[in-house]
Amino acid sequence: MSNTALEVGALAKVFGGLAAVDGVSLKVAAGERRVLIGPNGAGKTTLFHCITGTLKPTSGQVTLFGRDVTRLAEYSRTALGMGRTFQITNVFPDLTLGENLALAIVGTDRRKWVLHRPMQAYADVRRQALESLERVGLAGRADQPAKLVSYGERRQLELALALNTRPKVLFLDEPCAGLSPAERQRISQMIGELPRDITLLMIEHDMDVALGLADRVTVLHQGRVILEGSPDEVRANAQVRDVYFGHA
Ligand SMILES: Nc1ncnc2c1ncn2[C@@H]1O[C@H](COP(=O)(O)OP(=O)(O)O)[C@@H](O)[C@H]1O
Ligand SMILES: [Mg+2]
Known part of the structure; x- marks a missing residue:
C-alpha cells in the first residue's frame, strides 16, 4: 500500500x-x-x-x-x-447554474440512467447539483442563467463542475x-x-x-x-x- x-x-x-x-x-x-x-x-x-x-x-x-x-x-x-477545471466553453449559457450542474452529474454518473424510478433519480440529481453549488458558495444562484453570472461566479461554477467528477x-x-x-x-x-x-x-x-x-x-x-x-x-x-x- x-x-x-x-x-x-x-x-x-x-x-x-x-x-x-x-x-x-x-x-x-x-x-x-x-x-x-x-x-x-x-x-x-x-x-x-x-x-x-x-x-x-x-x-x-x-x-x-x-x-x-x-x-x-x-x-x-x-x-x-484525475480532475481539472473545465473551460468556460463547457458551460451552457442559457441554462441555469443548477441545470448546468445537473447535466454534468447525469453525464458523469451512468447509473442515473438505469434507475427505474426516474422522478426519484431527478430529485437526486437536483439535490446533488444544489449541494455542489453550495460547496462553491453559489447556493443562492442555482436558478440564474449561466450567461448572467459574473466572471468570478463562472470560475466558481467551473470548480463545482470539476468537483462533480469526484x-x-x-x-x-x-x-x-x-x-x-x-x-x-x-x-x-x-x-x-x-x-x-x-x-x-x-x-x-x-x-x-x-x-x-x-x-x-x-x-x-x-x-x-x-x-x-x-x-x-x-x-x-x-x-x-x-x-x-x-x-x-
Ligand atoms: N503549445 C506550445 N507550443 C510552443 N511553446 C509552448 C507551448 N505551450 C507553452 N509553450 C512555451 O513553453 C514555456 C512554458 O510555458 P507554460 O507552461 O505556459 O508556462 P507557465 O504556465 O509557467 O507560465 C513558455 O516558454 C511557452 O512559451
Ligand atoms: Mg500557466
Missing part, C-alpha cells in the same frame, strides 16, 4: 527546440495540498497538461496511485480520478486569476476547505494564497524544479526570492 497519490518521474516536454518542462520529478502524498509556483513561462501549465494527458510528454513517467498512466488518454486519467487528485491552474480581491478570498478559502480525500495540485501566482494553502510548495524555473519544501522553507529561500520576485 502506498500513500503516494501522484508520482512524476523525469518528465520533459520539448516544443521545437525549447524544453518547456526539463526533467521534473515530483511525489505528492495522498491528501496533500501541493502548490506549484514560478515565474511566467516556467513550464507550470505545460507540466499540468503532461500530467493530466492534455499533452503528450517528450519523455518521463506519470504514476497515479501506483499505476503508470503515462500512455493513457486524458479521459482514461479522468476515469481513474476527483481523487484535483488540478487547478491559477483558479483565482482575473478575480476581484473579494472573490479571490472566497475561492481560496473554499479550496482550503476541500475535503482531505482530495489531493490537490494547484498553480498559484499570488504568493500569499500559495503559501497559505500549501502543505508543500514546488518552485519551477525554466522547466526545472529549483526547490521543493514547506511554505516556510520557500519563504526563507534566497534563490526563490531572486527568481520569483525578480530581486537582483
Whole structure:
C-alpha cells in the first residue's frame, strides 16, 4: 500500500527546440495540498497538461496511485480520478447554474440512467447539483442563467463542475486569476476547505494564497524544479526570492 497519490518521474516536454518542462520529478502524498509556483513561462501549465494527458510528454513517467498512466488518454486519467477545471466553453449559457450542474452529474454518473424510478433519480440529481453549488458558495444562484453570472461566479461554477467528477487528485491552474480581491478570498478559502480525500495540485501566482494553502510548495524555473519544501522553507529561500520576485 502506498500513500503516494501522484508520482512524476523525469518528465520533459520539448516544443521545437525549447524544453518547456526539463526533467521534473515530483511525489505528492495522498491528501496533500501541493502548490506549484514560478515565474511566467516556467513550464507550470505545460507540466499540468503532461500530467493530466492534455499533452503528450517528450519523455518521463506519470504514476497515479501506483499505476503508470503515462500512455493513457486524458479521459482514461479522468476515469481513474484525475480532475481539472473545465473551460468556460463547457458551460451552457442559457441554462441555469443548477441545470448546468445537473447535466454534468447525469453525464458523469451512468447509473442515473438505469434507475427505474426516474422522478426519484431527478430529485437526486437536483439535490446533488444544489449541494455542489453550495460547496462553491453559489447556493443562492442555482436558478440564474449561466450567461448572467459574473466572471468570478463562472470560475466558481467551473470548480463545482470539476468537483462533480469526484476527483481523487484535483488540478487547478491559477483558479483565482482575473478575480476581484473579494472573490479571490472566497475561492481560496473554499479550496482550503476541500475535503482531505482530495489531493490537490494547484498553480498559484499570488504568493500569499500559495503559501497559505500549501502543505508543500514546488518552485519551477525554466522547466526545472529549483526547490521543493514547506511554505516556510520557500519563504526563507534566497534563490526563490531572486527568481520569483525578480530581486537582483
Ligand atoms: N503549445 C506550445 N507550443 C510552443 N511553446 C509552448 C507551448 N505551450 C507553452 N509553450 C512555451 O513553453 C514555456 C512554458 O510555458 P507554460 O507552461 O505556459 O508556462 P507557465 O504556465 O509557467 O507560465 C513558455 O516558454 C511557452 O512559451
Ligand atoms: Mg500557466
